[in-house]
Amino acid sequence: MTRTSVRAPAHARSPTALLWHPVHFLSLGLGSGLSRWAPGTMGTLAGWFLWPLLVHQLPIEWLLAWLIACTGFGVWACGVTAHALGDNDPEAVVWDEIVALWWVLLFTPANWLAQGAAVALFRLFDITKPWPIRMVERRVKGGLGIMIDDLIAAVMTLFVLAVAVHYDVLPR
DSSP states (O other), rough: OOOBBBOOOOOOOOHHTTSSSSHHHHHOOOOOOEEEEHHHHHHHHHHHHHHHHTTSOHHHHHHHHHHHHHHHHHHHHHHHHHHHHBBOOOOTOOEEEEEHHHHHHTOSSHHHHHHHHHHHHHHHHHHHHOTHHHHHHHHHHHHHHHHHHHHHHHHHHHHHHHHHTTTSSSSS
């Protein structure tokens, strides 16, 4: 995976130094994006562990509103944190993984096998970036670019999961 760096602004800091700020704290996945090993996977796992807190506390209408708000917030916040770090798409910014996985889990059967498959498929698509993910990632920059490739990976994950559930590969 190649990262295109931009010239760091004068105020650019390390991701750890940004944790005190609420916007950066969320963009960095509550700190999960600071992992030295596979920050995107750590952000995805953080999203998976947070999911039960959302799904069991909010009615579906509120959950949908929450996910829409988190997606819109992510476009802005991920762009702000990327700018502060002086990188177009810093690995430490994992809010995009968290929110995209929440969208996947919303439509995934509520069992460990299906959810585990969803997490694995999502990571596969996010890491390998098959078409159209790689094309969109190269063309769309800023916070929208950071969020959209993960949202496309989420849609691809949901498609594969739907086929697997339809053909009884995964339980409903």
